[in-house]
Amino acid sequence: MKVIITGGFGFLGLHLCKRILAVGELIGADESAHVVRKLVLFDAGSPPKDMPRDSRIEVRVGDITNADEVKSLVDEDGIVIFHLASVMSGQGEKDFDICWRVNVEGTRNLLEPCRGRHGCKFVFASSGACFGERSDGPETDTTKLLPHTSYGMTKACMELVINDFTRRGFVDGRVARLPTVIPRPEPNSGLPAAFSDILRQPLKGEPAVLRLKPDMKHAVCGFRVLVRNLIHLANLPAAAFAESIDRCMNMPSLSVTLQDLAESLLKIVKDPSKLGSITYEPDAELCGKLSTFHKNMDATRARALGLMCDSSAAAIAADFAAEYVDPLLLKPVVEIYEEPRHWLAFSNEHVRVFRVENPPGDTTLMHVHRVDSLYFFFTAAQVQGTKLHEEPKDDILSCGEVRYGDHGNCLLTHKIYNKGPPVMMCLDVELAGFQNTQTDGAAAKRPRTEAANLPTGLRLTKERPGARVHDLDLAAGTSWAGRIPFARALFVVHRGAHVRGELGDRLLKPGDVFFRDGPIDMKLEVLGKRRDVAIWVVELLY
Amino acid sequence: MKVIITGGFGFLGLHLCKRILAVGELIGADESAHVVRKLVLFDAGSPPKDMPRDSRIEVRVGDITNADEVKSLVDEDGIVIFHLASVMSGQGEKDFDICWRVNVEGTRNLLEPCRGRHGCKFVFASSGACFGERSDGPETDTTKLLPHTSYGMTKACMELVINDFTRRGFVDGRVARLPTVIPRPEPNSGLPAAFSDILRQPLKGEPAVLRLKPDMKHAVCGFRVLVRNLIHLANLPAAAFAESIDRCMNMPSLSVTLQDLAESLLKIVKDPSKLGSITYEPDAELCGKLSTFHKNMDATRARALGLMCDSSAAAIAADFAAEYVDPLLLKPVVEIYEEPRHWLAFSNEHVRVFRVENPPGDTTLMHVHRVDSLYFFFTAAQVQGTKLHEEPKDDILSCGEVRYGDHGNCLLTHKIYNKGPPVMMCLDVELAGFQNTQTDGAAAKRPRTEAANLPTGLRLTKERPGARVHDLDLAAGTSWAGRIPFARALFVVHRGAHVRGELGDRLLKPGDVFFRDGPIDMKLEVLGKRRDVAIWVVELLY
Missing domain, CATH: 3.40.50.720 (NAD(P)-binding Rossmann-like Domain)
Known part of the structure; x- marks a missing residue:
């Protein structure tokens, strides 16, 4: 090609x-x-x-x-x-x-x-x-x-x-x-350049003089x-x-002010005193012009098509600093929200789903997992994981693999290097509602909940204190109906096709997630003759 | 030029x-x-x-x-x-x-x-x-x-x-x-041509075969x-x-179906048996295509700028018939709604305001006034009026003239020929709410209502059973405030300028009308230095 x-x-x-x-x-x-x-x-x-x-x-x-x-x-x-x-x-x-x-x-x-x-x-x-x-x-x-x-x-x-x-x-x-x-690595004369300047200049230890108001x-x-x-x-x-x-x-985009970006720097740099100064000298004409620019772009359609958004302004800043300035400026560990290869794909009070994509040859920043997580892998990839203060270790990920991380009891702080094609792609599903029980390590001792009667086709494949994972595989051209008895379920698409039913009339793509309160009377029709559908149905046990 | x-x-x-x-x-x-x-x-x-x-x-x-x-x-x-x-x-x-x-x-x-x-x-x-x-x-x-x-x-x-x-x-x-x-005088191959065919062909005594559904x-x-x-x-x-x-x-446009247009023909032709036949032979593909065309175009902005709309489908048909087919096909008298030089500018339960524009050399169709009307004239024009079964009479209209027509007691059926430049332009304000009292000619005998205390600047210039007309003249750069004590008032702009206040922040144009329930605490600021404002304030006495 x-x-x-x-x-x-x-x-x-x-x-x-x-x-x-x-x-x-x-x-x-x-x-x-x-x-x-x-x-x-x-x-x-x-x-x-x-x-x-x-x-x-x-x-x-x-x-x-x-x-x-x-x-x-x-x-x-x-x-x-x-x-x-x-x-x-x-x-x-x-x-x-x-x-x-x-x-x-x-x-x-x-x-x-x-x-x-x-x-x-x-x-x-x-x-x-x-x-x-x-x-x-x-x-x-x-x-x-x-x-x-x-x-x-x-x-x-x-x-x-x-x-x-x-x-x-x-x-x-x-x-x-x-x-x-943002941020462009070199200054330019464009009006929105201020939104790059405010990250680049301080990170380079140089002053940023901004001709716009901080709250636009x-x-x-x-x-x-x-x-x-x-x-x-x-x-x-x-x-x-x-x-x-x-x-x-x-x-997808973030609607931010210069002030937001300035504050994001403080979340990622080790020593704020090393940052260049930020001065606002607003010019009325330039502010007037900027007000004619896009302020807040809704990207509902793009998100539905699987396009992603930075999780935070800090993630943008951290990414730039790591590549273009001096990685040593940064805090040695960033939060997941600030790690530029982790994109928040879905969140509610029960789960936070990050989509992680790491292209070949690329390394994530050192970041910390604080919450028990399920990991769903979508590509077969050879990676090297490096935990904080430890030596790198090789790891082989399989497409379709599901792992569990008991981070509530034991923080995981690591970075991942992808050794070669393809892109490493996974979903990191944080079991946010499962946090409460873990202050004394009680999670692991949580009494086993009886599995409910599963409808035909749903197969339990993994069980952990906070969640059970079931497979649902549907062949092209078939349809399926059944009552899923879970109080709360997260559907994670492994392989997609055009479907009609409970999840809408849509093209499912790997990594799509849907949250439902249950029990769920589910119908799903797989359209077309070529593509099968495979879905992980995650029962949330909290 | x-x-x-x-x-x-x-x-x-x-x-x-x-x-x-x-x-x-x-x-x-x-x-x-x-x-x-x-x-x-x-x-x-x-x-x-x-x-x-x-x-x-x-x-x-x-x-x-x-x-x-x-x-x-x-x-x-x-x-x-x-x-x-x-x-x-x-x-x-x-x-x-x-x-x-x-x-x-x-x-x-x-x-x-x-x-x-x-x-x-x-x-x-x-x-x-x-x-x-x-x-x-x-x-x-x-x-x-x-x-x-x-x-x-x-x-x-x-x-x-x-x-x-x-x-x-x-x-x-x-x-x-x-x-x-519509209607184009000659057939053409375009898809919306059916909306012309359905008027032209029957009026010519020829068959119309329509490839679209009658209700689109x-x-x-x-x-x-x-x-x-x-x-x-x-x-x-x-x-x-x-x-x-x-x-x-x-x-401005009318959102009509073929059926609407077919029915409009019956309102204007003398002898429906002379109309050519109408046959629907809908073609699925053509109907599909038409559904991608404009169905209903809202023209709020254009209307506010003084652009007009046909009052009815019948007016479009009547206009075409008079110019392109055989005027003798038409009923000898049409209703105002069907007269193509009368455009409904505003209506509610109390008044119906038609804007009448007749270009030089042009003649309205013979039409009937059934309701008492105030006429406001915006151009100095020489016209010739012809009442039904009477000889033409010359008339000279002055810019700023206001007339009253006692049509509730005595129908006026006439047509108007404009002898030369400029365009004859007037508003015909039908006192719709004044109808009820007129079955026995009581309107003319209606007891005189006492004039309320008028604020400074408002000057009574005309009084008739259904309405009183007051002048309000404001010089460029001045502002005016006062309590207008009328229960219902219609403001008719004679000369306009950019104003701010009760009537909005807008450029007033001759012929703009505004209806208000009263009493009205009115403020009006005339912006700019060049243009004065003159408004007729019509008190509705019903």
């Missing part, structure tokens, strides 16, 4: 490139994985000094407004294109024409040749700037686009064009409406989660979007 | 042309009226045989996709452009490229040269097709645009571009999102009201749009 990343020399482009190469494969139009044979980085600028060295990379310096040049890139079927190249907001306001040429005509130049090919996927980076100024609530996937910049206008136009190209079958488009991605909300996300989400978006089957003609959606 | 109409040889273009030439002037960027010196009809087709003969018309056969050709049209400052030329939905689905070239690049060709000129206004015909298929309620001005056709996509893109051009000061754009304009809702308007609204939109001061960056709005 050939992959093209435009704007490939940029911050996001390079991170995306590295991540794709580390994983080594993407899902094609046929819904199966294809090895990435060639990855073209197309950009108008000069290749960066730290360009990754990999024989699969082809560097192409070129002009997106040159139709012939761009056409020559799309020289085979089934290419996956990540179109990130763009004139940004500030330049667009200075020069309308270049904004139109690059963002509209350039995008069209890249879309056009896809019409002559089969099975090309086109992932486009749109922007929250499409929304313009809004006073009323969060920007949702159904909020009217009313941009206040030429940049936002061109992005909104391309959303419309890509929807139409997809509807007509010219290309398989997926559009990610991006919040502000702005939608942001970390670069790691965004790169992960762009790949996830590319990998989704086309059927996942079938509910709507709209292929565009808000990316 | 120079005016350009693209798509000028089309049905709408020619009607717009005739109406502009009859009125003879448009409001320029300086907010004053300018004589239309030249009107360019630009179109790719052949000039029609019935091209109006007028020395002001310049016919230009040309190609909107030829940038140089289009640029040569925009050769002076202060041009008012009505851009109607477009590839329509059906052709756009067959050929994406021509749809993009004409609708996007062609529009850009016309917008570009405006950047180099001063004070050009750009009125663009967008379409309800921008909305695509929606199941949830009416399409409003804040509904997300999610077109299901390439045609709709290109229109939605141009809305974004025109907003941005306007924001940047490149042009003064105003975008009318059109419903389906669709948003329509008559061509006369649309032409009027496009001119009104062009004439509005830029300040009227200041509340939002969005220059695009739904045009």
Whole structure:
């Protein structure tokens, strides 16, 4: 498979490139994985000094407004294109024409040749700037686009064009409406740059002088989660979007103020006195402009499709510090909420579910597990775990494996290195409601609860003080009905398909979770003929 | 002033042309009226045989996709452009490229040269097709645009571009999102053509065979009201749009079914047996497609800006019959609701307010007034009134004149011919709540109600059994406060300005009406230094 990343020399482009190469494969139009044979980085600028060295990379310096040049890139079927190249907001306001040429005509130049090919996927980076100024609530996937910049206008136009190209079958488009991605490792002149400056500068021990007010909300996300989400978006089957003609959606983001980000630094740095100073010198005009930017982007649709969100501003800051500044600045151990590869996927008073994804070659920060957890593994991966003050130990994870961690009695503080493809992917289900009994180690001695009468098909596979795990396997084309007698249950999807019934009319994907109070009269119909469904039904014993 | 109409040889273009030439002037960027010196009809087709003969018309056969050709049209400052030329939905689905070239690049060709000129206004015909298929309620001005056709996509893109051009000061754009304009005098192949066929064919005595179901809702308007609204939109001061960056709005429309239209014919034709037959042969695919079209377009913003709506489907049918078929088919007298120059502007249980606009050279249908009415005149016009079975009589109307019609005791059945510029414009305020007392002619004998203590500034100018009319004149830059002691009052704006207070923070325009239950503690601040405000305060004595 050939992959093209435009704007490939940029911050996001390079991170995306590295991540794709580390994983080594993407899902094609046929819904199966294809090895990435060639990855073209197309950009108008000069290749960066730290360009990754990999024989699969082809560097192409070129002009997106040159139709012939761009056409020559799309020289085979089934290419996956990540179109990130763009004139940004500030330049667009200075020069309308270049904004139109690059963002509209350039995008069209890249879309056009896809019409002559089969099975090309086109992932486009749109922007929250499409929304313009809004006073009323969060920007949702159904909020009217009313941009206040030429940049936002061109992005909104391309959303419309890509929807139409997809509807007509010219290309398989997926559009990610991006919040502000922070922190950029280098200063830039953009208005939302303050949201990067406030993390980068103090972490580098340099002063941050901010021209915005500390209490202005702005939608942001970390670069790691965004790169992960762009790949996830590319990998989704086309059927996942079938509910709507709209292929565009808000990316998950945090709505934060500069103040929030400043405070997040204190949660992760060892010695706050080493941080550079933060000064606010608000400029009325700039504050006025920022108020026209995305403040709070609702990403319900993206979340339902499995796109993730940073768990906290601290996680974004910690991730940046570990990679770009000096890891020794950080506290030696961070909380799970602050570990950038742990994403809070679901939480209520009973459970907190983190989705953990660690790409090949990557290492989590040293983090602490304080609550008894069930771990569900979705990939076969070779990892190296290192507990605090201990030597690394190899571990082999199996797809479908379920483990239990008795952290309520014994904290687990560790980091995980993923030795090679694939991405290590697991769910960490914290049994939050199980905490109360553990102050004196009583959990382990908890009397065994009698197993209730299980309906046919449900098979107990693991039992621990706080929970029992049951398997439910359903073949393609079959349906199942039964009364699940549990007072509280968490359904964790291991293998997914399109289903109809108690869990909705939807495409289940590995890692999807559903919480239900019981007993549950459950019906589940597995649509289609190709895919089986496997679900872990977790009975919560508290 | 120079005016350009693209798509000028089309049905709408020619009607717009005739109406502009009859009125003879448009409001320029300086907010004053300018004589239309030249009107360019630009179109790719052949000039029609019935091209109006007028020395002001310049016919230009040309190609909107030829940038140089289009640029040569925009050769002076202060041009008012009505851009109607477009590839329509059906052709756009067959050929994406021509749809993009004409609708996007062609529009850009016309917008570009405006950047180099001063004070050009750009009125663009967008379409309800921008909305695509929606199941949830009416399409409003804040509904997300999610077109299901390439045609709709290109229109939605141009809305974004025109907003941005306007924001940047490149042009003064105003975008009318059109419903389906009916009835077209000639059959066409478009899907919503059925909504024209069902009126035209029976009125011509020919069969209508409809491929759609009779109960499918669709948003329509008559061509006369649309032409009027496009001119009104062009004439509005830029300040009227200041509340939002969005220059695009739904045009007022009726949400009707084919059945509704068929029934409307029975209200206006003399002898239903002369109508051609109507047969429904619904085609599932076509019905499916129509369900993706605009069903019910909410035009709250346009209405607040003074844009009007046909009072009924019958009015649309009657208008068409009078102009295109055989006026003798019609009943000799129609109700006000069915008279196409009377538009219902406001109604409640107490009053029904019709806005009457009759352009120069135009004659209303013979219609009947059954309810006592106050008439407020907004233009100095020379007209000829013809009562049923009587000879025509000349009449001179003054701007600011108020008349009373005692129709409750004595029906008025008449038609009005406007002898020359300007447009005859008046409000017909039916005193609906005054009806009850009139069966025995008691209205005229109604005992005189004592006038309440009037606050300073309010001056009684007319008294009739059902109502008293008071003047309230406020100079620019002043403010006024007082207690208006009436139990029910209708405020009719004679001369407008931007005001703040009881009537909102808004630009008042001649003919705006506001109903209030009293007593009313009223404050009104007239903003700006140029414009005075004059309001008729109508006390309803029932």
